[in-house]
Amino acid sequence: MQTTVTVRGQTAVPAEIRRKHHIKERMKLEWIDDGKVITVIPVSENPVQYARGMLKGAGLTKSLLKARAEERKLEERRDGRK
The missing domain is CATH 1.20.5 (Single alpha-helices involved in coiled-coils or other helix-helix interfaces)
Structure with a gap:
């Protein structure tokens, strides 16, 4: 999927990804740049709750x-x- 960066440096998260990862309005996103790849991770208000079941x-x-x-x-x- 591709999105466009606006003049103000903003971009949209595609609806399919928002639904799949339960990204809601005003939710924080963590941007990680390892020099080659940019990774975007949704940040939960409760990180313990977010991590629960990851290895289930x-x-x-x-x-x-x-x-x-x-x-x-x-x-x-x-x-x-x-």
């Missing part, structure tokens, strides 16, 4: 345990234990 359903523990088990098997094969 990610299965990070299961993924980590699975990856460690696979690494262990590879090491055992490499060392001739199995």
